[in-house]
Structure formats: C-alpha cells, structure tokens
Amino acid sequence: MIERRDFLKGCLACGVTAATVSVASGKAMAAGSFEGYPDAMGVLVDLTRCVGCRSCEAACNAEQKLPEPDLAFDDTSVFSDKRRTTEKAYTVVNKYQVADKETLFRKIQCNHCTEPACLSSCFVNAYTKTKEGAVIYNAKVCVGCRNCMIACPFNIPAYSYSSPLNPLVKKCIFCYDTRLKDGKPPACVDICPQQVMTFGRRADLIKLGHDRIQANPAKYVDKLYGEKAVGGTSWMYLSSVDFDKVGFDGHIQNEPIISNVKDFLGFVPMVLSIWPALFTGVHLLATKNKDGHHDHEEGDHQ
Amino acid sequence: MHAVKRQMILGVTGILMMLVSSVCFGAGIPDKVTINSIQKYYAPVSFNHAAHINKLKDCGLCHHHTTGAQVTDPNCARCHKNSGAQAVVSCKGCHTAEPFTPEALKQQRDQQPPIYHRDKPGLKAAYHISCLGCHEKMHGPTGCQDCHKRNDGGDAIFKSGKYAPKAPAKPKAAHH
Numbered sequence: 001m002i003e004r005r006d007f008l009k010g011c012l013a014c015g016v017t018a019a020t021v022s023v024a025s026g027k028a029m030a031a032g033s034f035e036g037y038p039d040a041m042g043v044l045v046d047l048t049r050c051v052g053c054r055s056c057e058a059a060c061n062a063e064q065k066l067p068e069p070d071l072a073f074d075d076t077s078v079f080s081d082k083r084r085t086t087e088k089a090y091t092v093v094n095k096y097q098v099a100d101k102e103t104l105f106r107k108i109q110c111n112h113c114t115e116p117a118c119l120s121s122c123f124v125n126a127y128t129k130t131k132e133g134a135v136i137y138n139a140k141v142c143v144g145c146r147n148c149m150i151a152c153p154f155n156i157p158a159y160s161y162s163s164p165l166n167p168l169v170k171k172c173i174f175c176y177d178t179r180l181k182d183g184k185p186p187a188c189v190d191i192c193p194q195q196v197m198t199f200g201r202r203a204d205l206i207k208l209g210h211d212r213i214q215a216n217p218a219k220y221v222d223k224l225y226g227e228k229a230v231g232g233t234s235w236m237y238l239s240s241v242d243f244d245k246v247g248f249d250g251h252i253q254n255e256p257i258i259s260n261v262k263d264f265l266g267f268v269p270m271v272l273s274i275w276p277a278l279f280t281g282v283h284l285l286a287t288k289n290k291d292g293h294h295d296h297e298e299g300d301h302q
Numbered sequence: 303m304h305a306v307k308r309q310m311i312l313g314v315t316g317i318l319m320m321l322v323s324s325v326c327f328g329a330g331i332p333d334k335v336t337i338n339s340i341q342k343y344y345a346p347v348s349f350n351h352a353a354h355i356n357k358l359k360d361c362g363l364c365h366h367h368t369t370g371a372q373v374t375d376p377n378c379a380r381c382h383k384n385s386g387a388q389a390v391v392s393c394k395g396c397h398t399a400e401p402f403t404p405e406a407l408k409q410q411r412d413q414q415p416p417i418y419h420r421d422k423p424g425l426k427a428a429y430h431i432s433c434l435g436c437h438e439k440m441h442g443p444t445g446c447q448d449c450h451k452r453n454d455g456g457d458a459i460f461k462s463g464k465y466a467p468k469a470p471a472k473p474k475a476a477h478h
C-alpha cells in the first residue's frame with residue numbers, strides 16, 4: 001500500500017511522464033494481494049440485531065462535532081427515505097421492508113476498505129489507510145475534485161457543499177483521532193444498545209462472523225459481506241436476507257477498485273482538461289456490475 | 303455430596319451478591335433489580351424481577367444454564383446439559399460493561415477453552431438483546447422510553463426536547 005501511495009504522490013509531483021512509468025511498476029504488484037495490516041481493527045455489523053433506534057447517528061454527530069441535524073435523532077420519519085451519508089451525517093440508518101412483516105435496518109458509513117478506491121483515486125494524496133484499519137483524510141490538502149466520491153464503490157464520501165467555494169471531503173473516519181488510535185471502539189459502536197457492531201481485530205472478526213453463521217445457519221445467509229468485496233473491507237456484515245435486499249451491491253467485484261482505476265490515474269494530469277469525460281470513465285469503471293444497485297439510485301437523486 | 307453442597311452455597315452467595323434491592327423471593331432472589339448501565343442518557347430501570355419470574359417461570363430464558371435450569375439451545379447443551387447451578391448468575395457477573403477495551407478483547411481472545419463464549423455480548427447488549435427480543439415475541443413494550451425515560455444527557459445527544467433543532471436547515475449558500 002505504501003508503494004501505491006508513493007506512486008500516487010509521484011503522479012502528482014512529476015506529471016504525465018513519471019506517472020506513466022509508475023503505472024508500469026504499479027502493475028507489477030498484483031492487485032488484491034495486499035492482505036492488510038495484521039493487527040488492523042474492524043467491525044462486524046449484524047443486521048439482524050439492529051432495532052433502528054438511531055443512537056449511532058446521534059453518537060456520531062456528537063463525537064465528530066457535526067452540525068445540528070434537520071430532525072431530532074429520535075424522529076423515525078427519516079425512515080420513509082433511503083438516505084445516504086452527507087457532510088452533516090457520516091452515518092445513517094435506513095429501513096428496508098424485506099418481507100411482508102419483516103423489516104431490517106441497515107447502518108451505512110465508510111467501510112474502510114483494505115485497498116481503498118478513494119485513496120487510489122486521490123491525486124493530491126489526501127487519504128491514508130492507517131495501520132489500525134481506518135481510512136482517514138487530510139482536509140487541508142483536499143482540493144475538492146470529487147474523484148474519491150466517484151471512485152468509492154459504496155458512495156460514501158460527501159462534500160461540504162455548504163461552502164461552495166471550498167468544498168472539502170467529509171466522511172466517517174472510524175473515530176480515528178478521538179478513539180481508534182488509542183485502541184478504543186468508535187462512538188457508534190460504543191452507544192449501540194444491541195451490539196449490532198462488534199469491534200475487534202479484523203482477522204478475529206472474520207472467524208467470529210463465520211462462527212455466528214455456523215452456530216445459526218437458519219438465521220443467516222451464508223456470506224460475510226466485506227470479507228472479500230473490493231479486496232476486503234474493515235467493516236463487514238451479516239444478514240438474514242440476501243444482501244441486495246438491504247441496499248448492498250450483491251454483485252460487487254472481489255478485486256480492489258484500484259485495478260480498474262489505476263490505468264486511468266496515470267493520465268490524470270492530462271485529463272484535467274477533459275474533466276467530464278474522466279468522471280464518466282471512472283464512474284463507469286467503479287460501478288461495473290452495479291446494475292440495480294440501490295445505493296446508487298438513491299445517491300443519484302440526492 | 304460435599305461438592306454439591308459447596309456449589310449450592312456458592313450459588314446462593316452469587317445470588318446474594320447480585321442483589322441491589324430485595325424483598326426476597328425464596329432464597330435470596332431479588333424482586334426488584336435496579337439497572338443503571340446507561341445512566342448517562344437514561345434514568346435507571348427498576349426491573350420487576352418478581353413479575354417476570356411469575357410470568358415466565360423458566361429462569362433459563364434469561365440466565366442461560368447458570369441457575370441450573372435445563373438448557374434448550376443445542377449449542378449450550380453440549381457442555382451445560384448437566385452443569386448445574388453456578389456461583390455467578392447475575393448478568394453483570396459474566397457480561398462485561400466494557401466489552402471492547404484492548405484488555406477485554408485480549409481476554410476474549412485468550413480465554414480457555416478457546417472455542418466457546420467468544421462471542422459474548424457486553425452488558426448493555428445482553429440486557430437489550432434479551433429483553434427486547436423477548437418483548438417483541440411476547441408483545442411487551444419495545445420503545446426505548448417504555449423502559450427507561452431519557453434524561454437531560456440523553457436529550458442533548460438525541461437533539462430532542464429542549465435541544466431540538468430550531469428550524470429546518472436552510473441552504474447556507476444563500477448568504478453568499
């Protein structure tokens with residue numbers, strides 16, 4: 001990962017020629033080969049436990065010192081829409097009618113990919129994947145280009161449009177500054193009454209997730225979402241219904257998005273002048289196989 | 303025989319240790335239990351233990367195998383079919399209030415035997431998963447404030463009551 005980040009730095013500093021060379025060396029490293037830091041932490045989210053109380057949204061708002069919400073956090077009218085993350089809400093809980101009398105809630109936030117597409121797509125190198133597992137960013141260097149927003153397979157990064165002249169990226173940072181770096185669980189995990197989220201070493205959580213399925217095969221679909229998706233994510237999910245019924249992209253690729261976008265990246269400085277075309281291209285690649293992806297439809301009319 | 307007796311004594315001591323307030327229901331079983339693990343946001347719950355015992359009869363529904371009740375979950379029964387009453391029966395005796403500290407995580411990982419009890423919820427979740435799960439099935443109250451009224455700290459974090467958002471947010475761009 002370090003090499004890749006350096007490679008991206010190279011793109012920025014040296015322009016097209018250097019970048020093209022770097023792309024070649026980047027290719028030599030098989031995409032998806034990065035297993036992640038051995039002690040990286042993660043979160044196992046069990047959708048079957050969530051009761052939709054929105055405590056996690058409230059805790060995130062307080063912990064991240066986000067602006068006042070439009071509605072109180074105990075207001076359940078928000079469930080009539082499928083919301084996405086915004087500059088004011090790094091996490092949102094949506095409600096899904098999955099069967100006649102059965103609803104499931106799903107909390108959305110950054111999944112903290114092992115090989116993050118946002119990081120790969122950022123040509124000012126604003127993003128870092130920390131050894132603890134968090135994908136964080138340096139808003140000071142962000143130029144507001146929105147590449148990461150387009151590259152993210154989960155539609156997570158939002159922009160502070162309230163500042164039209166200086167829109168900066170905003171997203172869940174796994175409570176890195178205030179908690180994760182000191183070994184503490186994130187605020188949303190901490191407050192959840194149902195322990196929907198289990199915090200631990202990612203490697204342990206993979207085992208825990210499979211054990212939970214094995215102990216109760218009638219309750220869960222036999223899949224740990226995020227174990228493999230886009231090269232692995234730090235936040236992983238268990239569900240009692242097919243994942244596409246609760247807004248996940250069930251057909252998401254297992255290879256990291258970087259394998260799609262890296263060829264593009266070498267050309268970034270050149271295509272700055274053909275901005276819209278770049279966006280369309282990266283978007284198409286990042287959303288490959290995304291037919292019928294709910295998040296996306298929702299994201300589009302926001 | 304001696305061993306059994308000792309276990310029983312231990313069991314009773316355990317129950318006694320659990321008491322918060324009590325008018326005894328037989329051998330030291332509390333009628334009321336005060337639960338205040340989230341008093342930052344909610345008033346304590348005065349849990350009517352006696353009423354729940356009367357209604358459910360089966361201690362194992364909440365206390366698993368620890369009271370010596372017959373366990374029905376096949377996963378538990380593999381070891382606890384005849385394991386008898388335990389010294390500790392209270393929720394907080396086994397479910398830790400802080401399940402995700404580095405120490406708690408290490409303990410969970412290193413515990414012996416290494417296979418079972420690994421996925422044990424923390425105290426707050428043990429209450430909620432057990433209480434809410436059953437209330438849903440038996441049509442008991444399920445709203446947050448049906449069991450514990452939110453206090454000022456709770457209103458503050460939920461942006462409710464006197465902390466409610468003043469007006470629907472206007473796009474700030476209008477100022478420019």
Ligand code: SF4
Pocket residue numbers: 049050051052053054055056057093105107191192193194195196197
């Ligand atoms: S706090 Fe937990 S139970 Fe409540 S909405 Fe969030 S994830 Fe679901």
Ligand code: SF4
Pocket residue numbers: 059060061063064090091109110171172173174175186187188189
């Ligand atoms: S990990 Fe922290 S920043 Fe991310 S959703 Fe939870 S509370 Fe918010």
